[in-house]
Amino acid sequence: MADFRLLIHSARQIVQVVNNNKLVCKGREMNQLAILEDNNGCSIVVDCQGNIHAIGLDVEIKERFSDAQFQEVIDATGMCIVPGFVDGHTHAIWEGDRVHEFAMKLAGATYMEVHQAGGGIMFTVDHVRKAPEETLLKNFKANAHKMLEAGTTLAECKSGYGLDMGADIGATAISHLEHVSDEGISAMVQSGTIGVVLPTTAYILRLEPPPTRKMIDAGMGVALGSDFNPNAHCLAMPVVMHLACVLQKISLNEALVAATINAAASLRKSETHGSIEVGKVADLLIIDAPRWEHIIYQLGSHQHVISHVIKGGKIVHQKRK
Numbered sequence: 600m601a602d603f604r605l606l607i608h609s610a611r612q613i614v615q616v617v618n619n620n621k622l623v624c625k626g627r628e629m630n631q632l633a634i635l636e637d638n639n640g641c642s643i644v645v646d647c648q649g650n651i652h653a654i655g656l657d658v659e660i661k662e663r664f665s666d667a668q669f670q671e672v673i674d675a676t677g678m679c680i681v682p683g684f685v686d687g688h689t690h691a692i693w694e695g696d697r698v699h700e701f702a703m704k705l706a707g708a709t710y711m712e713v714h715q716a717g718g719g720i721m722f723t724v725d726h727v728r729k730a731p732e733e734t735l736l737k738n739f740k741a742n743a744h745k746m747l748e749a750g751t752t753l754a755e756c757k758s759g760y761g762l763d764m765g766a767d768i769g770a771t772a773i774s775h776l777e778h779v780s781d782e783g784i785s786a787m788v789q790s791g792t793i794g795v796v797l798p799t800t801a802y803i804l805r806l807e808p809p810p811t812r813k814m815i816d817a818g819m820g821v822a823l824g825s826d827f828n829p830n831a832h833c834l835a836m837p838v839v840m841h842l843a844c845v846l847q848k849i850s851l852n853e854a855l856v857a858a859t860i861n862a863a864a865s866l867r868k869s870e871t872h873g874s875i876e877v878g879k880v881a882d883l884l885i886i887d888a889p890r891w892e893h894i895i896y897q898l899g900s901h902q903h904v905i906s907h908v909i910k911g912g913k914i915v916h917q918k919r920k
């Protein structure tokens with residue numbers, strides 16, 4: 600019997616995101632990342648329950664755990680560790696893709712024209728209602744696996760489409776903020792509501808993006824979600840973060856905070872998820888790059904940048920060599 604489930608050593612950076620048990624980052628706090636960094640390597644130890652047991656420099660961890668047995672050991676030389684991404688808003692249970700509509704919209708069709716041609720949300724509602732439960736479950740499992748491969752280890756999953764599966768997020772967070780006013784922002788700052796921003800939706804529908812910069816500058820906590828659904832067919836949080844940075848003018852740090860601790864907070868899960876801190880669930884990504892920012896910078900290459908996806912201290916996905 601091993602004493603511990605996992606040891607990851609020799610990492611260049613451990614991007615903890617927060618290291619003081621903070622449950623959500625608001626306003627300027629979003630631009631400050633807690634990073635443990637050392638050219639001689641940093642380590643994480645995961646216990647047999649899948650929780651983070653220790654974080655430190657290689658030298659400290661080596662000494663402290665010199666007699667310990669680990670089920671698995673990962674050498675992360677030259678690589679970085681970030682928390683698994685949290686997707687704050689998806690519709691991952693559906694049936695019937697809408698690729699034909701995408702072509703229609705690019706050819707200039709309006710939402711009403713798509714609707715009249717039998718497309719739009721009613722197309723999905725209809726397909727979902729007619730689909731056997733096993734089909735929906737099979738689709739969901741396939742989508743969840745794709746999410747894992749793209750680094751998402753926790754996701755909100757809205758029922759929608761006339762179904763009642765998945766969890767409700769309640770009033771700690773509001774999503775789809777494409778049309779939020781200045782008064783709306785002030786009200787959310789006052790109430791401490793987290794704004795869940797969905798960059799792919801505005802991008803695909805060519806809408807004015809949500810005023811994310813304004814929300815953060817006003818002191819709000821912002822989270823990110825993919826809004827993955829047959830209309831916005833993107834489940835990769837690295838792409839979502841990239842779009843948020845470029846189109847909504849947020850920094851790389853803010854994007855990572857929004858896709859980890861703040862998205863976890865929007866799901867009321869930030870006590871256990873969304874940062875690399877002792878006691879939290881070991882949902883981790885190993886980034887095959889000398890700096891963590893490569894996961895956002897290398898647009899469309901996340902499958903090459905993510906070396907390992909670890910959930911509860913277990914390797915659930917590994918990049919093909």
Ligand SMILES: [Zn+2]
Pocket residue numbers: 688689690775826
């Ligand atoms: Zn949505």
